Amino acid sequence: MTTVPYYLPFDPVGDGFTVPGLPVCTVNDNAGTGNDWQSSPPDFGAFFDEHLTYSFHPTNDANTWFITKGIALTAGQTYRIQYIYGGSSEFTFITNRMEVRYGTTGTATGLAGAIQLDDHPEIKSVPETNVVNFTAPTTDTYYFGFRAYSEATNGTLYLDDIFIDVSNCLVPTGLNAPVALVSFNNATITWTAPTPSPTGGYAYYYNTTGIPPTNSTPPSGTVPAGTTLTVIPGLSPSTTYYVWVRSICGFGDLGEWSSSATFTTLVAPPVYCTPVQTGTPDPNGITNVTMGSINNTTGLEPGGYGDYSGFTTNVPQGATIPVAITYGTGFTYDTNIWVDWNNDGDFADAGELVYTGVSTNAVPTTLNASxxxxxxxxxxxxxxxIGGIDFGPFSDPCRTGTWQAFEDYTVNVIVAPPALTLSQTTMPAQCGLTDSPTVFITSTISDFDVYTWTPSTGVTGDPVSGYVFNTSATTTFILTASQTSGAFSTNTVNFTYTANETPTPITISTPDGTDSCINGPAIELNVCRRYCFQYYRLPRRF
Structure with a gap:
């Protein structure tokens, strides 16, 4: 038995063996009729020092375990195992397979039913590094087994540099999908960060079967570091979902999946009318809508209509919600926003037309509605x-006509949030690409848990020390503040960075020898900005 850190580099001198033997206190336990794991000398086409290999059997499938010596682990402690592996990459029909398990019995029979750390059912390259974080269920001596289970005549499987140690990549806890934040097509999930919190953020995975993800399961999505909630879009109505979350602690270093949370989406809302574009459409139409957590860049949709109702943002009772609508048509567009407040499948009721305005004809142009x-x-x-047309105004949310663009989204009404205010929401115009004055949050910072700017590029700082903005063009930044517990409220506020166009530098160049004697010839000067001009420098007296 040994303790962590445990490192097995398959070095004949340090690990006490001679090729093709195995390191001292490790074993090969063959549960099938294929070949055994063996150590091999350096292979300069794949592994550059001694390593472990499984070479194919001509007729029998592999089913053999390489098992480490016993390693003492402590219940509740998170550990990290890292290893390098690979397989023959030539020929598409050659595929190597290997799984990794650990348990308290160091035999093929004992490990066959032990805890699986990872499975590699299709190995086609060398070398690959894999990291698995896991938590020991009990205090005991554990054996780690690597089972080759490739089919016959499937080339060579490689294994090297096994390393096991204590891990700081810990499991998030408290995963939850609050009922108030579950709609018919999306759900907000939230969790509690471990200590230390992961530097790479989090990954989440969801399905409708309840089958837990494995270490190799691709995530459904990721969120940045410091964020402990996210919205899962595009769900089906009246469906039960299961969701898990894990830490991202670095490239290829992912924590264990958390315990699952379960939620059921609501019944689908009514079917809405579809606006129809006739004739030749204007170029591009609506190219972006930014509203709360929604930042959706699009192009010209078929029929001039885009159904993005799977995109949801929370809107608090009584709050004023900014909506930035960007057009690329080259024409002024009369723009309306409707909300089906009573959920009856239309936008015809009193108070459901919530905004009217007109964009400019610049390309692009952003209309800041609310x-x-x-x-x-x-x-x-x-x-x-959202609907916009040329040659307005208009009032029909179901319009059939020329030169128009419509898009649908979902807003989720939540309880009124605490106030969110800034020290300033605008600034005097200045040259682009220069720092703005520092903008501070003047409301109570602790009222919210997460603060996010959209767009995020061009913003530096944090809620306590304030924010500085720097961009090349006039830009409206939206600050979204969110609670990750309690009422799960959100609030937004805007800051507009006003940038003048940076002038093109004027360059004056002269030929070598800029001095001129009195009565001598003038010297030509070239001045270039967008155009070049010629001036003449008069001779100076000596």
Missing amino acids: FTVPIAQPLGPRRLR
């Missing part, structure tokens, strides 16, 4: 429609 959520509005998801 609407106010009624203070007594019932909670839950509601359909929002």
Whole structure:
């Protein structure tokens, strides 16, 4: 038995063996009729020092275990195992396979039913490094087994540099999908960060089967470091989902998946009318909508209509919600926003036309719209429609006509949040690519848990020390503040960075020898900005 850190580099001198033997206190336990694991000398096409190999059997499948010496682990402690592996990459029909398990019995029979750390059912390259973080269930001596289970005549499998030690990549806890934040097509999940929190953020995975993900399961999505909630979009109505989250502690270094959380989406809302574009459309139409956590870049949709109701943002009762709508048409567009507040499948009721305005004809141009959520509005998801046409105004959210663009989204009404205010929301115009004055949050910072700017590029700072903005063009930045517990409220506020165009430098160049004697010839000067001009420098007296 040994303790962590445990390192097995398959070095004949340090590990006490002679090729093709195995390191001292390790074993090969063959549960099948294929070949055994053996050590091999350096292979300069794959592994550059001694390593372990499984070479194919001509007729029999592999089913053999390489088993480490016993390693003492402590219950509840998180550990990290890292190893290098690979397999023959030539020919598409050659595929190597290996799984990794650990348990308290160091035999093939004992490990066959032990805890699986990872499975590699299709190994086609060398070398690959794999990291698995795991938590020991009990205090005991554990054996780590690497089972080759390739089919016959499938080339060579490689294994090297096994390393086991204590890990700081810990499991998030408290994963939850609050009922108030689950709609018919999306859900907000939240969790508690471990200590230390991961530097790379988090990954999440969800399904409808309840089958837990493995270490190799690709995530459904990721969130940045410091964020402990996210919205899962594009879900099916009236469906039960299972979700897990894990830490991202570095490239290829992922924590264990958490315990699962379960939620059921709501019944689907009514079917809405579809606007129809006729004739030749204007170029591009709506190219971006930014509203709360939604930042959706699009192009010209078929029929001039895009159904993005799977994109949801939370809107608090009584709050004014900014909506940035970007057009690429080259024409002024009369723009309306409707919200189906009573959820009856139309936008025809009093108070459901919540904004009217007109964009400029610049390409692109952003119309900074807004609407106010009624203070007594019932909670839950509601359909929002944005429509813009040339040659307005207009009032029909179901319009069939020329030169128009419509998009639908979902807003989820939540309880009124605490105030969110800034020391300033605008600034005097200045040259682009220069720092703005520092902008501070003047409301109570502790009222919210997460602060996020959209766009994030061009913003530096944090909630306590303030934020500085720097960009090349006039830009409206939206700060979204979110609670990760309690009422799960959100609030937003805007800051507009106003940039003048940076002037093109004027360059004056002269030929060598700039001095000129009196009565001598003038010297030509070339001045270039967008155009070049010629001036003449008069001779100077000596």
